[in-house]
Amino acid sequence: KLAEPPYLEAVDWSRWHVFWADERVVPKDHADSNYKLAMDEFLSKVPVPANQVYAMNDALSVEGAADDYENCLKQLIKNGVIAVSPVTGFPKFDLMLLGMGPDGHIASLFPGHPIVNENQKLVTCVKDSPKPPPERITFTFPVINSSAHIALMVTGAGKAGAVHKALSGNESSSDLLPVEMVEPQDGEMTWFTDKPAMSMLSRI
Ligand SMILES: O=C1O[C@H](COP(=O)(O)O)[C@@H](O)[C@H](O)[C@H]1O
Numbered sequence: 001k002l003a004e005p006p007y008l009e010a011v012d013w014s015r016w017h018v019f020w021a022d023e024r025v026v027p028k029d030h031a032d033s034n035y036k037l038a039m040d041e042f043l044s045k046v047p048v049p050a051n052q053v054y055a056m057n058d059a060l061s062v063e064g065a066a067d068d069y070e071n072c073l074k075q076l077i078k079n080g081v082i083a084v085s086p087v088t089g090f091p092k093f094d095l096m097l098l099g100m101g102p103d104g105h106i107a108s109l110f111p112g113h114p115i116v117n118e119n120q121k122l123v124t125c126v127k128d129s130p131k132p133p134p135e136r137i138t139f140t141f142p143v144i145n146s147s148a149h150i151a152l153m154v155t156g157a158g159k160a161g162a163v164h165k166a167l168s169g170n171e172s173s174s175d176l177l178p179v180e181m182v183e184p185q186d187g188e189m190t191w192f193t194d195k196p197a198m199s200m201l202s203r204i
Contacts, residue, residue: 104177
């Protein structure tokens with residue numbers, strides 16, 4: 001919708017800076033690339049300045065790509081392009097648009113993976129993602145949870161089990177799915193769902 005009238009003309013696209021909360025370490029023209037998906041479906045249709053679209057460097061190793069993306073964020077903080085949350089001290093994005101996998105993962109933070117506990121870095125990497133492709137970079141929870149607004153898009157019956165688990169709220173903190181760890185410290189969060197994704201909620 002944003003790429004269509006009246007939004008296309010009404011939005012001040014020159015003020016947009018676009019980042020990826022996670023990216024698969026594949027070439028930018030690969031079918032698995034999150035950059036390619038966003039570019040094909042949205043960014044190629046709106047006039048966001050090209051130098052304000054911050055893609056992962058796909059020529060680097062997975063560790064190198066994560067470090068490079070973190071350095072990019074740090075530079076933009078220095079330049080005043082990205083704000084810092086006074087509450088958390090981590091970068092504060094205006095909007096974090098997240099999906100959720102059927103296993104409850106968000107970005108490339110998967111259930112039971114040690115990087116869900118990363119609390120220093122801005123960007124980290126995974127080399128053994130249970131969902132292909134295995135090598136990915138991802139924002140860490142401190143960055144995600146410092147956002148001003150988090151929009152969580154969860155649709156389809158395949159997500160109903162994780163939605164039920166996330167919203168039933170009767171588990172110990174060690175059993176939490178990554179989606180349950182999305183907890184804005186300096187902002188707000190909104191779920192966007194459909195009926196199939198919510199279909200198990202009556203059983204809470
Ligand atoms: O692998 C990924 O999966 C999640 C969820 O994707 P969805 O297509 O099932 O909504 C996505 O949010 C993440 O960015 C992506 O890399």
